[in-house]
Amino acid sequence: MKPALLSRYYVVCQDKAESLREAGLRECQDRTKRSSQCLPPTPVAHSWKCNTSEHKVLAVSVCPQSLPYFAAKFSLSVTDASRRLSGFLKSLGVHYVFDTTIAADFSILESQREFVRRYHQHSEGEPALPMLTSACPGWVRYAERVLGHPVTPHLCTAKSPQQIMGSLVKDYFARRQNLSPDKIFHVVVAPCYDKKLEALRDDFPSALRSSRGADCVLTSGEIVQIMEQSDVSVKDAAVDTLFGDCKEEEVRRHGGASSDGCLVHVFRHAAKELFNEDVGEVTYRTLRNKDFQEVTLEKNGEVLLRFAAAYGFRNIQNVILKLKKGKSPYHFVEVLACAGGCLNGRGQAQTEDGRADKALLRQMEGIYADVPVRAPEASARVQELYQEWLDGADSPRVQEALHTAYQGPGHPANSRDIKW
Numbered sequence: 001m002k003p004a005l006l007s008r009y010y011v012v013c014q015d016k017a018e019s020l021r022e023a024g025l026r027e028c029q030d031r032t033k034r035s036s037q038c039l040p041p042t043p044v045a046h047s048w049k050c051n052t053s054e055h056k057v058l059a060v061s062v063c064p065q066s067l068p069y070f071a072a073k074f075s076l077s078v079t080d081a082s083r084r085l086s087g088f089l090k091s092l093g094v095h096y097v098f099d100t101t102i103a104a105d106f107s108i109l110e111s112q113r114e115f116v117r118r119y120h121q122h123s124e125g126e127p128a129l130p131m132l133t134s135a136c137p138g139w140v141r142y143a144e145r146v147l148g149h150p151v152t153p154h155l156c157t158a159k160s161p162q163q164i165m166g167s168l169v170k171d172y173f174a175r176r177q178n179l180s181p182d183k184i185f186h187v188v189v190a191p192c193y194d195k196k197l198e199a200l201r202d203d204f205p206s207a208l209r210s211s212r213g214a215d216c217v218l219t220s221g222e223i224v225q226i227m228e229q230s231d232v233s234v235k236d237a238a239v240d241t242l243f244g245d246c247k248e249e250e251v252r253r254h255g256g257a258s259s260d261g262c263l264v265h266v267f268r269h270a271a272k273e274l275f276n277e278d279v280g281e282v283t284y285r286t287l288r289n290k291d292f293q294e295v296t297l298e299k300n301g302e303v304l305l306r307f308a309a310a311y312g313f314r315n316i317q318n319v320i321l322k323l324k325k326g327k328s329p330y331h332f333v334e335v336l337a338c339a340g341g342c343l344n345g346r347g348q349a350q351t352e353d354g355r356a357d358k359a360l361l362r363q364m365e366g367i368y369a370d371v372p373v374r375a376p377e378a379s380a381r382v383q384e385l386y387q388e389w390l391d392g393a394d395s396p397r398v399q400e401a402l403h404t405a406y407q408g409p410g411h412p413a414n415s416r417d418i419k420w
Ligand code: SF4
Pocket: 135, 136, 137, 138, 139, 191, 192, 193, 194, 195, 336, 337, 338, 341, 342, 343, 344, 345, 346
């Protein structure tokens, strides 16, 4: 592996530090325009240096929400774009390129189970509902650092796909390779800067604490910058799986209006488990705006389940206000910090002056809609992993590998974290 190229992983993050801080401030200002409260500015990028004498394997995991961006940039299908990206990364010396959809499968399956449990536990005295999704680090950070109790007990405890991918790579895959976790340098490619902050969370399984789930997070836009500055010749390469020589054939996504969200899957699962109802097509009803939508399950005129998707801070504020007053009509809310969902993440679909690139976003939405949907239950690999990796779906290992706990305001900042 060429050290000069390798060092880019570090250099890119370090060079970006100041502009990222500016981007964070800009984002905060934009959000302030739309809401009375805003997130603190995004801190500097997070990265540990990849060192070839220590790290024997360099692995990159790509979020599915980044693929429509690459597909639009390269004018390719998502599957071909993911092969082009894989080829480029491998030409830089990356050994394995993974797709994080398998980690999202785990995250959704655990969210489904938790929702059903909360539904049974819910009472007026001890409200366990609405359950608020936790896959978006921008939202979770806001809930922890600004809102605290009584909001954080409503956050789903299932870890996000990025956190679970960290465990899959540093635990499951490392064991398959007969490596200790700290011999793998794990880079995540993501649609937003918030995922860099998520990589700082201290909830990696204790047995793996000598390492981190993600050692470096690069946004899709940063990857394209590296590509533009690079002169390596690229041959397309298949995306790897965590299971030896087997290669990924075609990109799949989860259901949802404009992001790899879990509302649709939790809704179908809950309808079946709680009311024995089979739900086919899930119909969204737009409420105040296209980023605030509702889905209901009704029988004989009675609403059995009421779910909502609330994207962007203005809609989140609305949901939280009602929750705090004890007047939330929802059983479940899919919460995402970015209006428009993850495709509109600040690490991609931006114009050069930092504004949302609406034309590109529309193109990405069209590309995303054409990706075939696969339910997480349909993955035989995931079912195998529950047995082989986690000792069964109800084992204590599931709790440690796939679930987390939340901090409230006033929690001391991580030493590597920003001082607010
Ligand atoms: S909604 Fe935005 S901040 Fe949240 S995970 Fe998606 S891209 Fe990142």
